[in-house]
Amino acid sequence: METMMHYPFIYFLYEANQVLVYKIQTLNYITIDDVIKRGKWEAYELQPFESFAAFYHERSSPKEGWSLMVEQNHLNLFVDIINDTIQQRKVLTTTTVPMVHIVCSESAAGSLRVALAPPKYVIGFPDDLSIGPLWKLNEKRGQAFRHEWLMENINDGMDDFVKYHQFMNTIREIQDIPRHLPIYIWYGDNIEEQCGLRFFLYLLRENTNEIYLINTGKERVSIRHWNVEQYDKIRLTANTHLIFQQQWERLARTKEVLRLWLHQQIQAVPVNTYDALIVTKLEQLHQQQGNTDFIQTGALISELLTKIEAPPNIFFLEYRIRYLVYSGVFELKGIPKSMHHYHVKMRQKPLQQ
Numbered sequence: 001m002e003t004m005m006h007y008p009f010i011y012f013l014y015e016a017n018q019v020l021v022y023k024i025q026t027l028n029y030i031t032i033d034d035v036i037k038r039g040k041w042e043a044y045e046l047q048p049f050e051s052f053a054a055f056y057h058e059r060s061s062p063k064e065g066w067s068l069m070v071e072q073n074h075l076n077l078f079v080d081i082i083n084d085t086i087q088q089r090k091v092l093t094t095t096t097v098p099m100v101h102i103v104c105s106e107s108a109a110g111s112l113r114v115a116l117a118p119p120k121y122v123i124g125f126p127d128d129l130s131i132g133p134l135w136k137l138n139e140k141r142g143q144a145f146r147h148e149w150l151m152e153n154i155n156d157g158m159d160d161f162v163k164y165h166q167f168m169n170t171i172r173e174i175q176d177i178p179r180h181l182p183i184y185i186w187y188g189d190n191i192e193e194q195c196g197l198r199f200f201l202y203l204l205r206e207n208t209n210e211i212y213l214i215n216t217g218k219e220r221v222s223i224r225h226w227n228v229e230q231y232d233k234i235r236l237t238a239n240t241h242l243i244f245q246q247q248w249e250r251l252a253r254t255k256e257v258l259r260l261w262l263h264q265q266i267q268a269v270p271v272n273t274y275d276a277l278i279v280t281k282l283e284q285l286h287q288q289q290g291n292t293d294f295i296q297t298g299a300l301i302s303e304l305l306t307k308i309e310a311p312p313n314i315f316f317l318e319y320r321i322r323y324l325v326y327s328g329v330f331e332l333k334g335i336p337k338s339m340h341h342y343h344v345k346m347r348q349k350p351l352q353q
Contacts, residue, residue: 101122
């Protein structure tokens with residue numbers, strides 16, 4: 001798809017003679033929802049023998065009575081192009097704040113915004129890097145590879161492309177941080193935040209900012225009503241930054257989809273690590289019932305979380321339960337659109353003839 005910029009307008013040659021014109025109305029990054037519901041679009045037709053390179057919308061009349069009906073992959077491409085254009089022109093509003101804080105989840109970002117005194121700028125990373133492939137995640141092909149795996153396996157109820165664009169926009173936000181602002185990265189001794197820490201530091205590998213690390217210990221950075229003054233900050237040295245960068249680069253050469261924080265290290269483990277525990281727990285629940293009846297998947301996951309010292313992402317556990325259904329170990333009742341919409345039980349073994 002050919003594109004052309006006449007800021008604040010972007011032209012998309014969508015078909016042989018059809019030009020879609022989008023007006024950038026804000027320098028905030030957008031998602032597919034913004035494009036569909038709030039985007040300012042117009043459509044034009046090229047005149048015979050008029051080239052796209054010579055087109056200028058103010059010399060033409062827009063089509064009337066048209067609607068934006070395009071394929072999902074084209075919408076996805078539109079959003080990427082628009083956000084890349086915004087990033088090229090973006091003048092950050094963070095220049096009025098004394099520092100930038102980065103945390104490993106959006107819920108943690110909300111907690112930190114409450115806890116910090118203004119002015120404040122907090123970036124929350126919207127993805128859990130403890131699950132899913134990390135292969136070449138700093139490149140478009142690696143991002144597409146991860147996105148495809150998440151779409152096929154993780155059922156967290158979020159629109160797939162909204163989540164993808166939140167991920168991409170957060171990377172853009174980190175890249176946009178002005179070089180003169182100190183950066184504070186909050187993390188704990190858990191796999192999600194340890195993976196996030198290394199990814200953030202890889203993204204910041206060429207920045208000249210002073211970077212401080214704040215380790216909350218075994219506490220996740222999602223707790224409410226914390227006292228931010230209780231945590232010590234450690235200034236990141238160039239040598240330590242390089243070590244974290246190299247650790248991320250090693251992770252980004254792998255295609256494993258499950259990682260744990262073991263012995264103060266990130267370790268990849270087999271995808272079926274929790275399968276035996278899931279089966280055992282369901283058998284125990286059947287024994288408590290006194291029969292083999294269906295049990296809600298959400299209730300099964302809640303029981304599992306009490307038995308795992310450092311539990312993985314709950315949507316990974318749900319993915320493995322679905323795997324056990326599809327492989328014939330469990331029976332299914334309901335529609336598995338979320339862990340609360342279906343029930344499972346052990347598949348009954350056929351009687352021997």
